[in-house]
Amino acid sequence: MRATWRRLPPGRHDVRWERGLKVPAADGSPLVTDHYFPRAEGDFPTLLVRSPYGRGLPWSAMYGLLFAEQGFHVVLQSCRGTGGSGGAFDLWRNEAADGQATVSWLRGQPWFDGVLGTVGPSYLGYVQWALALDPPPELRAMVVQVGLHDPHALFHADGALRLENALAVGVGMTYQHRGMAPFMKATLRLQRRLRAVTMATPLRGAYASALGGEVPWLEEVLSHPDAQDAYWHGASPAQAAERLTVPTALVTGWHDVLADQTFEQYERLRRAGCETALLVGPWTHTSALQQGWPEVFAESLAWLRAHLCDDPSGLRPTPVRVHLGGEDAWRDLDGWPPKSTATSWHPAPDGHLLRQAPAGSVPLTTFRYDPADPTPSLGGPLLSRTAGPRDNAALEARDDVVTFTSPPLTEPVDILGPVSARLSVTTDTGHADVFTRLCDVDDDGRSVNVCDGLGRVRTTGQAAARITVPMSSTAHRFAAGHRIRWQISGGAHPRYARGSGSGEAPLDATTYLPVRITLHTDSSLRLPYRS
Numbered sequence: 414m415r416a417t418w419r420r421l422p423p424g425r426h427d428v429r430w431e432r433g434l435k436v437p438a439a440d441g442s443p444l445v446t447d448h449y450f451p452r453a454e455g456d457f458p459t460l461l462v463r464s465p466y467g468r469g470l471p472w473s474a475m476y477g478l479l480f481a482e483q484g485f486h487v488v489l490q491s492c493r494g495t496g497g498s499g500g501a502f503d504l505w506r507n508e509a510a511d512g513q514a515t516v517s518w519l520r521g522q523p524w525f526d527g528v529l530g531t532v533g534p535s536y537l538g539y540v541q542w543a544l545a546l547d548p549p550p551e552l553r554a555m556v557v558q559v560g561l562h563d564p565h566a567l568f569h570a571d572g573a574l575r576l577e578n579a580l581a582v583g584v585g586m587t588y589q590h591r592g593m594a595p596f597m598k599a600t601l602r603l604q605r606r607l608r609a610v611t612m613a614t615p616l617r618g619a620y621a622s623a624l625g626g627e628v629p630w631l632e633e634v635l636s637h638p639d640a641q642d643a644y645w646h647g648a649s650p651a652q653a654a655e656r657l658t659v660p661t662a663l664v665t666g667w668h669d670v671l672a673d674q675t676f677e678q679y680e681r682l683r684r685a686g687c688e689t690a691l692l693v694g695p696w697t698h699t700s701a702l703q704q705g706w707p708e709v710f711a712e713s714l715a716w717l718r719a720h721l722c723d724d725p726s727g728l729r730p731t732p733v734r735v736h737l738g739g740e741d742a743w744r745d746l747d748g749w750p751p752k753s754t755a756t757s758w759h760p761a762p763d764g765h766l767l768r769q770a771p772a773g774s775v776p777l778t779t780f781r782y783d784p785a786d787p788t789p790s791l792g793g794p795l796l797s798r799t800a801g802p803r804d805n806a807a808l809e810a811r812d813d814v815v816t817f818t819s820p821p822l823t824e825p826v827d828i829l830g831p832v833s834a835r836l837s838v839t840t841d842t843g844h845a846d847v848f849t850r851l852c853d854v855d856d857d858g859r860s861v862n863v864c865d866g867l868g869r870v871r872t873t874g875q876a877a878a879r880i881t882v883p884m885s886s887t888a889h890r891f892a893a894g895h896r897i898r899w900q901i902s903g904g905a906h907p908r909y910a911r912g913s914g915s916g917e918a919p920l921d922a923t924t925y926l927p928v929r930i931t932l933h934t935d936s937s938l939r940l941p942y943r944s
Contacts, residue, residue, distance in 0.1 A: 414474055420707035424482030426451035436518045439510035442499035446490040449481035458528040458721035459486040463512060463540040465495040465502060467590035483714060486524060490515060495590040504630045505564055505648050512544035527551050530721050532713055534558035534702055545653040554720035556713045558664040559671055559701050562678060563649040565640045572638060572869045573846060574910035574919040576611055578670055581796035583624050583631045599625060611907035617920045635920055654681035660688040662716040664709050666696025668801045670794045673885055679749060690716060691749055693735040697800040739853060739890035750830035753941035760936055766817040766899055774837055774877060774935035780815050782903025784925040788813050790908035792862050805852055805860040809900060818854060819897040826891040830941030832864050832884040837877045837933035845870045845928045846912035848905045849882050852898040853891055860898055863889050867909055877933050899938045903930055
């Protein structure tokens with residue numbers, strides 16, 4: 414690790430460990446647990462890390478060894494039904510009770526000094542929020558890294574199915590706790606069969622050939638696209654943040670699939686008056702724990718030392734730090750989003766993007782989306798290795814993608830905050846998806862994605878439907894001489910399941926119709942200008 418991440422701090426202690434401890438879950442099922450601790454005399458605070466991904470590499474090294482050598486007991490536990498733990502894994506349903514049961518076990522350990530923190534990424538963040546629904550009195554700090562709190566939003570977006578990420582989550586949850594070799598084999602199998610699975614008609618059940626069999630919990634989450642469905646009741650512990658008093662640090666990346674959930678967590682904590690910090694880097698969900706790990710570890714360690722060890726020396730002076738894309742620099746801020754001016758850009762004939770608003774609403778351009786040859790997804794917030802910023806040239810050369818581009822900027826423009834699109838469209842089938850993306854075009858004409866979003870449109874006759882599509886948030890500088898580009902298409906496959914054009918639900922659609930989408934002049938791209 415030290416050869417890979419040269420900026421890691423030196424260890425303070427040698428580390429010992431005891432593996433394979435059996436902690437009783439809420440129903441008595443054994444939760445297999447490893448305990449890492451400093452090889453030194455004295456009391457040390459404890460970090461609880463609960464994971465469905467196993468307790469081997471990389472978790473044993475990144476969380477067990479690294480934090481223990483800094484002066485913490487680390488309790489690394491496999492969630493029920495994973496990593497040898499008893500019971501059956503059921504996405505989210507047991508985490509609150511099992512977390513509380515583990516804290517009860519900790520109270521009986523002679524080395525536990527009554528000072529507890531939690532740390533971890535992704536689903537390891539979800540289990541922290543579940544514990545925080547009824548925070549034990551020993552809990553003094555939380556660090557949620559690229560963390561989940563709303564399982565529904567991980568799989569569904571405004572009625573659209575986040576297909577590629579759903580399949581990646583299925584592989585990770587099913588195989589990662591079995592070890593690196595089975596996980597890599599399953600990942601490669603998914604890559605080989607991805608197109609066949611995502612183009613299957615219907616989609617329901619097609620994933621089994623890529624995942625090596627049926628996954629009951631995955632079938633359930635795919636089958637319930639409505640967030641108000643009773644199936645999802647109790648799935649999100651978001652309300653924990655609305656009354657939490659435990660100091661909580663949040664970490665995400667601009668191309669993290671859970672970035673929007675992190676910003677929601679931050680806003681809830683801020684409204685509750687809870688002490689919180691936010692770090693947003695130039696990362697995807699996985700690269701935050703790879704290339705970004707030195708920054709993420711330093712942030713996490715400083716927060717835990719401040720609140721568990723009364724050592725605030727490593728804290729930064731402001732609660733928010735974000736990476737500014739386009740300049741490759743960091744900005745320290747008092748809050749997120751910072752004050753900005755909402756500025757609209759409007760599409761115009763011949764692919765121009767202008768500040769001047771048009772008079773009225775008339776058809777501007779039409780493109781055809783064909784589900785038999787769906788517009789491909791490229792980069793952005795994915796769980797695959799293709800995530801992040803990418804050159805969009807090949808994508809923008811397609812007939813089913815339209816772009817509107819500003820004149821070269823005469824001075825730098827900083828965009829900090831949430832981005833959105835207001836779309837006015839008609840369709841010839843009454844049903845369409847619209848994918849909208851902000852890109853930065855450099856002096857050489859290279860178009861790189863900054864942020865994006867997808868909305869579902871329902872139209873009647875020739876009347877234009879008007880929708881607002883959230884495009885996530887960003888902190889990005891468009892340099893002088895660069896151009897702002899607004900890219901619009903009818904989908905991003907397989908990131909999202911194909912739009913059927915017929916209105917049929919994604920999972921069971923069998924009728925796929927090409928759809929002609931017409932954009933009207935009163936559409937606009939809304940950017941948060943920061944002076």
